[in-house]
Amino acid sequence: MTNNSENLIKKYLSGDRRALARLISIIENEEDQGYQLLDKIYHRVGKAFRIGITGPPGAGKSTIVDSLTKIYRQQNKSVGIIAVDPTSPFTGGALLGDRIRMSDLFTDEGVFIRSMATRGNPGGLAQRTQEVADLLDGFGMDIIIFETVGVGQSELDIVGAADATVVVLVPESGDSIQAMKAGLMEIADIFVINKADREGADRTVLEIQQVLEFKEKKLSWQPPVLKTTANIGQGIKQVEKCLNDFLLFLKKSDLINQRLEQRMENYTRQIIRERILAEFWGADQERKFEQAIEQIVSKKQSPYLVSEQLIEEFLDKKNE
16 A cells, blocks of 8 residues: 555544545545555444435435434434435435535534435445445444435345345325335335324334235344334434344344345455456457447347357456
8 A cells, every 4th residue: 555545544543534534535436445445444344333224205314314313422322324315416416405404413523424426336336335334334433324315226235234224104105015016125124104294104004014914024023113203303212212122133133243244245246246347348348349239239249159259358368
């Protein structure tokens, strides 16, 4: 590593928030030194409780995150928040507005908030998010909260990096059915029906409970279905208690280590795939690929043969 990198790590380890922000930028921008820097801090990773909060847009996830964070701060726990924006944190979209509403947390030295965007690369967002979480973990944060804005595959992958997953829905008709279709029934450890002062909240709770009764139980933990009205703080303390109960359940049953092992296996496979792809897609390979596409479109070659030829040429070069 360069002297600048070593100084950056030293400042990070001493608790310098600007060094933390700089390291996160290096990871987000996929700079070459990123993995070396992550390697240097990895011995400090593994103490934080990681919480994923997901659900459809407009469900009030950011308000819940804000209220949860304030409860954790009252307990003198430090909190890192990773707000995942599917477009950009600079476009004035929903997440930026939510971050502005969290403005009173920005002055709290025990809270660190970072927005992350896909930047046209949704496939790699889950990996970048986990790397940023490692930086927050190594920095000493007690709680790390992932907030995703939707319920697509990338969002499900992101909450897969969490120890506990909270699915937030609202009472409006169809949300509970949509949750089932989106696969949220499989990943949720806790359900929260937010905006419970609206009509239909009790019906939504009942629908989800009925589905859970028929669902095959993979754990002895039965996901609770809670009601909150987050904008006035109602029910948030119960969410925090359930999260704590779930963490104790994971530790008692040793599932926390099993989940960590599975997460590290998936994560390491992602790193290997990314490194191989980055090496494969050099400028020369891109040029050959573009030429080959013309051959495929004109039916002069098949995509199967082209793929095999490109891989063989790449491996031959590696073996020279």
